[in-house]
Amino acid sequence: MALLEVNDLTVSFYTQEGVVTAVDNLSYTIERGEKFGVVGESGAGKSVTALSLLRLIESPGEIESGEILLDGDNLLEMTTEEIRQIRGNRIGMIFQDAQTALNPVYTVGEQISEAIRHHLEYDSEDARERSIELLDQVGIPDAENRYSDYPHEFSGGMQQRAVIAMALSCDPDVLIADEPTTALDVTTEAKILSLLEELTDEFDTAIQLITHDLGVVAELCDRVMVMYAGQAVEKAPVEELYYDPKHPYTVGLMSSIPRVGDDSDRLRTIPGAMPDLIDTPPGCSFHPRCPYAEEACTRTEPGMITTGDGANGSQQSARCLEYTNDLQHGLGFDVTIDDDLSERVRGEQHE
Amino acid sequence: MSLQKFILKRILASVPVLFGVSVVTFALMHITPGDIVDQLVAANPNVPSHEAARLRREFGLDQPVWVQYLDWMQGVLTGDFGEVYSSSRDVSAVVLARLPETIALGLFGWVFAILIAIPGGIYAAVNKDQLGDTVSRFVALSGISIPNFWLGLMLMAVFAVQLDWFPTLDPQTSLLSPSMLWWLILPGVTIGTAAAANMMRIMRTSMAEELNKEYVTAARAKGLPERTVILKHVLRNSLISVTTVAAFLTASIVAGSVVVETVFGWPGLGRELIDAVHLREINLILAITLFTGFFIVLANLLADIVYALLDPRIRDEY
Numbered sequence A: 001m002a003l004l005e006v007n008d009l010t011v012s013f014y015t016q017e018g019v020v021t022a023v024d025n026l027s028y029t030i031e032r033g034e035k036f037g038v039v040g041e042s043g044a045g046k047s048v049t050a051l052s053l054l055r056l057i058e059s060p061g062e063i064e065s066g067e068i069l070l071d072g073d074n075l076l077e078m079t080t081e082e083i084r085q086i087r088g089n090r091i092g093m094i095f096q097d098a099q100t101a102l103n104p105v106y107t108v109g110e111q112i113s114e115a116i117r118h119h120l121e122y123d124s125e126d127a128r129e130r131s132i133e134l135l136d137q138v139g140i141p142d143a144e145n146r147y148s149d150y151p152h153e154f155s156g157g158m159q160q161r162a163v164i165a166m167a168l169s170c171d172p173d174v175l176i177a178d179e180p181t182t183a184l185d186v187t188t189e190a191k192i193l194s195l196l197e198e199l200t201d202e203f204d205t206a207i208q209l210i211t212h213d214l215g216v217v218a219e220l221c222d223r224v225m226v227m228y229a230g231q232a233v234e235k236a237p238v239e240e241l242y243y244d245p246k247h248p249y250t251v252g253l254m255s256s257i258p259r260v261g262d263d264s265d266r267l268r269t270i271p272g273a274m275p276d277l278i279d280t281p282p283g284c285s286f287h288p289r290c291p292y293a294e295e296a297c298t299r300t301e302p303g304m305i306t307t308g309d310g311a312n313g314s315q316q317s318a319r320c321l322e323y324t325n326d327l328q329h330g331l332g333f334d335v336t337i338d339d340d341l342s343e344r345v346r347g348e349q350h351e
Numbered sequence B: 001m002s003l004q005k006f007i008l009k010r011i012l013a014s015v016p017v018l019f020g021v022s023v024v025t026f027a028l029m030h031i032t033p034g035d036i037v038d039q040l041v042a043a044n045p046n047v048p049s050h051e052a053a054r055l056r057r058e059f060g061l062d063q064p065v066w067v068q069y070l071d072w073m074q075g076v077l078t079g080d081f082g083e084v085y086s087s088s089r090d091v092s093a094v095v096l097a098r099l100p101e102t103i104a105l106g107l108f109g110w111v112f113a114i115l116i117a118i119p120g121g122i123y124a125a126v127n128k129d130q131l132g133d134t135v136s137r138f139v140a141l142s143g144i145s146i147p148n149f150w151l152g153l154m155l156m157a158v159f160a161v162q163l164d165w166f167p168t169l170d171p172q173t174s175l176l177s178p179s180m181l182w183w184l185i186l187p188g189v190t191i192g193t194a195a196a197a198n199m200m201r202i203m204r205t206s207m208a209e210e211l212n213k214e215y216v217t218a219a220r221a222k223g224l225p226e227r228t229v230i231l232k233h234v235l236r237n238s239l240i241s242v243t244t245v246a247a248f249l250t251a252s253i254v255a256g257s258v259v260v261e262t263v264f265g266w267p268g269l270g271r272e273l274i275d276a277v278h279l280r281e282i283n284l285i286l287a288i289t290l291f292t293g294f295f296i297v298l299a300n301l302l303a304d305i306v307y308a309l310l311d312p313r314i315r316d317e318y
């Protein structure tokens, strides 16, 4: 049994303009200890998916349907009390901007300790000790003294380290990291990513890493899900995704991979913008931007089709009419592998 | 900078402010026609005019304004606030006798305001845009809109006269006796209502704003009970905005005491001030205004200290 299994998750926001379907029939699984990447443009529904896992969607949002199974137990059927036992304890969360995720009026240490006291029922002294240990583990120098610092006394990179310590404090099974490095400079970004990799390996924690950046996915993840307009359009092991992408949107993303340290318009090179989620286009939601779109794409909504088995037995699948043989002309892209990228991906493989 | 230094600096900074207050008050009293002697003559028309002139000389009221001011200032600097002309009592003695009454009333008003405003504001923010919030907003708006004297009269008419639950006359017991509470409730509620309503609105707004911040989601993501999220994480941040207006609310309570003490016949400084203005008791007026000014400076300082205690980012700047 997979550690985390999301089945047909649909989340909507009832706004004044209409119903925004932010997550639309989304399914994926994460195995124990797996590093799972989620990529997609801004507004694709990545954060909403992440918050749904903790049932933290707030009004006017609502989880409409589906299942979220953690070790087989459906989080969506749990009582509020039960879901609180999961939050921070079995599923930890790292936020995009550590500065806003930390409460400015409590010490960093207290904010780590409180979860430990709450979930693990440590007394204050033990919780303090464990927090200091965690701060040390995430690479805060002089952790004992920094424990009583306030967030504003930490640099951005240190704040993110503290947030990681907080998320790991109760030794969760899954860590959800929602763009954990976008607020940081490039050098710090690299350090934080390797810290995440190191710690999740050490504790055998599964991670759902949300990012805009396919380069980050290449370095860290085992498997990737590409999201577009609230749906998964492709799921694949990381090597397959890079060497043999199946979905035109993925190919679009690939051709716009930024190099590490490159701040150019990420993902903007795919012409057009994501559709309005209130009124998604009929048929394939990507068709207004797809270079291979045909008449059929405007009428028939493609399903998620398994396109082949990955190297380690995990499947690759994509949501495109090509794979139900409904396209007349087929997909005409060629994949040429960029040396720099293949270097990174291969490095992953042979580790 | 240490806390002591901060406090000292603030108190020193209040000196020019208080000086300004005294000049303005002095000037206002001299611009308006009439003085204490006119008032005494009006009360007793048999006083011959040479007697009036003698009194003016005795009180120093025949001197040019600036000489009077300097005389007064010289006294103040040596701790002498002069005397109440009509009774020959020491101004300081009168102020000190009335002060506890006003402090008791103001404090009661404050405590009442806080007890209503903080829980009410939390409730309204947590249930934003629901029925309870709408009701509490309506109540708050009414609380702000009703004039003090009207509210006082209504409370008195309903609870003291009709229902006979509370006494209305001048309290005859000593301030510290428990039965004093009965006398305090109506004027205290009257004086605290506007502050309660104002504070509740600020509390609601700031809490609603804080609730949208990411640290709240982060606290929930840690699995903390909602009670802890609200009362520990959100409350302290929301109180920061409340303390920034606390000094302003104190000033409004102090100002309200003038009206409320008159309506309820409360023997405090506010009522004393009204009587003093009627009689043109300039020494008494100056002492009360100065004292009130100093008190508001202190309240401001206290609010700033609380502010620093609540917010570590501010603390670092001291």
Ligand SMILES: Nc1ncnc2c1ncn2[C@@H]1O[C@H](COP(=O)(O)OP(=O)(O)OP(=O)(O)O)[C@@H](O)[C@H]1O
Binding pocket: A013, A015, A020, A021, A022, A040, A041, A042, A043, A044, A045, A046, A047, A048, A049, A059, A060, A061, A212, A277
């Ligand atoms: N509170 C909300 N009210 C209304 N709509 C919302 C709300 N939160 C999210 N949405 C909508 O849900 C959609 C998905 O948002 P989400 O934050 O998951 O995107 P994302 O993939 O995380 O984007 P980004 O990369 O910018 O973080 C967006 O179209 C957004 O408009």
Ligand code: SF4
Binding pocket: A247, A248, A249, A284, A285, A286, A287, A288, A290, A291, A292, A293, A294, A297, A302, A319, A320, A321, A322, A327
């Ligand atoms: S279904 Fe059509 S529009 Fe959609 S991705 Fe495939 S080719 Fe493009």
Ligand SMILES: [Mg+2]
Binding pocket: A046, A047, A048, A178
């Ligand atoms: Mg997001």
